[in-house]
Amino acid sequence: xxxxxxxxxxxxxxxxxxxxxxxxxxxxxxxxxxxxxxxxxxxxxxxxxxxxxxxxxxxxxxxxxxxxxxxxxxxxxxxxxxxxxxxxxxxxxxxxxxxxxxxxxxxxxxxxxxxxxxxxxxxxxxxxxxxxxxxxxxxxxxxxxxxxxxxxxxxxxxxxxxxxxxxxxxxxxxxxxxxxxxxxxxxxxxxxxxxxxxxxxxxxxxxxxxxxxxxxxxxxxxxxxxxxxxxxxxxxxxxxxxxxxxxxxxxxxxxxxxxxxxxxxxxxxxxxxxxxxxxxxxxxxxxxxxx
Numbered sequence: 001x002x003x004x005x006x007x008x009x010x011x012x013x014x015x016x017x018x019x020x021x022x023x024x025x026x027x028x029x030x031x032x033x034x035x036x037x038x039x040x041x042x043x044x045x046x047x048x049x050x051x052x053x054x055x056x057x058x059x060x061x062x063x064x065x066x067x068x069x070x071x072x073x074x075x076x077x078x079x080x081x082x083x084x085x086x087x088x089x090x091x092x093x094x095x096x097x098x099x100x101x102x103x104x105x106x107x108x109x110x111x112x113x114x115x116x117x118x119x120x121x122x123x124x125x126x127x128x129x130x131x132x133x134x135x136x137x138x139x140x141x142x143x144x145x146x147x148x149x150x151x152x153x154x155x156x157x158x159x160x161x162x163x164x165x166x167x168x169x170x171x172x173x174x175x176x177x178x179x180x181x182x183x184x185x186x187x188x189x190x191x192x193x194x195x196x197x198x199x200x201x202x203x204x205x206x207x208x209x210x211x212x213x214x215x216x217x218x219x220x221x222x223x224x225x226x227x228x229x230x231x232x233x234x235x236x237x238x239x240x241x242x243x244x245x246x247x248x249x250x251x252x253x254x255x256x257x258x259x260x261x262x263x264x265x266x267x268x269x270x271x272x273x274x275x276x277x278x279x280x281x282x283x284x285x286x287x288x289x290x291x
Contacts, residue, residue, distance in 0.1 A: 001117040003110075004089040004155070005030035005055075008077040008165075009097045010038030010063060012047055015199045017097040018187055020051060021241040025101040027053055029109050030093055036081040038063045059084055071164025073206050078161040082153075089155045090117050091125075096165070098188035099151075102239040105182035112180045113152065122290055123159065124168060124177040125152035133189045134225040134253040136238060136246050140189075142230040142262075142270060147279060150177055150286055151184060164206075167285040178290035185239060192251040193222035225253050229261045230270065 005026050012019045023033060033056045035048050048058055061080055067073035078094065085092050091113050095101070101109070109125075116122040131145040132138065150167045153159050153175070162169045169175055191199060200223065238246060262270060273279045 001091070001114055002031045002089045003029060003091045003093055003113055003152075004032045004034060004085040005093040005095060006034040006036070006078075006081040006085060007095050007097065008036045008038065008061075008074070008081050009040075009044060009048070011040045011042050011202065012044045012097060013042040014040075015202060016191060016195050018100060018242065018245060019097040020047065021100050021239070021245060022095045022097055023048075023051060023056070024053075024241045025103070025239055026093055026095050027055055028103070029101075029106050030055065032057060032085075032089070034059065034081050034084045036061050036077060036084065038077060057084075068206055071206050074165040075161035075163060078165040082159075082161070083157060085155060087155070091152050092155050093152050094168075095151065095184075096188075098186060100185045100187060100239050100242055102183065102185060102237070103241075105180075108181045109152070112178065112182075116178050116290070119178075119290075120154070121176055122178045123154045123156060123170070124150040124175040124286065125180045126177040126286055126288065127151045127180055128183040129186055130183050130234070131186045131189065132234065133228060133231055134255055135249065135251075136187075136190055136242075137234055138231045138255055138257075139234045140228065140230070141232040143266060143273075143279065143282065144229055146285075147282065148284075148286070149184070150175055152180070162285060169285070174285065174287045176289045177286045179288060185242075187242070191223075193225065193253070196223035196225075197221060225255065226259075228255070228259075229266075230259075231255060231257055233257060 009019045035056055036059045037044055039062045063073050067076055112125055126148050128148055131140040133140050153168050158170050159168050
């Protein structure tokens with residue numbers, strides 16, 4: 001049983017993606033790491049080369065400017081990276097440029113891959129999610145944030161990235177998956193207000209048409225982090241690969257955790273989930289067949 005990791009990245013320096021930390025966080029789990037670098041205008045290539053791990057195999061791509069609707073270019077690039085993985089690998093571990101795996105989950109991830117290696121009904125492994133917001137101290141706890149998603153897929157080239165590469169499917173069919181006792185730490189919304197606005201302006205071209213882009217470009221220079229619906233304080237530990245980045249944080253955002261902005265329906269669903277741990281009517285981009 002062998003595992004290949006894969007990721008895509010473009011303009012990591014300009015947008016301050018924690019891609020180095022993302023890659024390093026799964027290197028102990030994988031036997032090879034495919035890094036597909038888009039046509040960047042910054043020092044992304046040098047950044048990736050500087051990691052210097054022999055497991056890493058760097059490839060290059062040009063992002064299709066015509067795939068602007070709904071983040072389709074991200075799925076396109078993800079599929080390209082997936083197809084660079086050789087047939088000798090059983091599993092493919094996908095990590096996005098703002099996602100990191102805590103080292104405490106490495107044993108359970110390897111165990112799950114071994115357990116289901118011969119169980120070909122299982123086409124993917126499902127992870128829990130923690131979505132950080134504003135700073136490294138806050139996590140989203142509302143239905144706005146997806147609670148689970150597939151991050152390891154069987155090396156079956158019939159599988160492809162779905163929509164903006166949030167998850168995976170086979171054609172239109174949801175992937176049959178097994179659950180893994182591990183979480184992905186998503187840091188995409190942890191930036192200074194200025195850096196967050198810059199990232200939104202640059203990345204929005206892959207979701208919006210020209211009219212929408214003009215509105216985004218004319219938006220204020222700093223992002224307003226007070227527009228959340230619900231957050232809670234993070235009380236755990238961050239992955240070790242993130243500690244240097246966290247120490248370099250040079251902005252302060254104080255958010256009122258008592259603030260809850262829900263419709264009556266969503267408030268009821270939120271309270272029900274807090275009481276029971278069950279999230280009813282949630283969109284699931286997968287089909288759980290093994291708990």
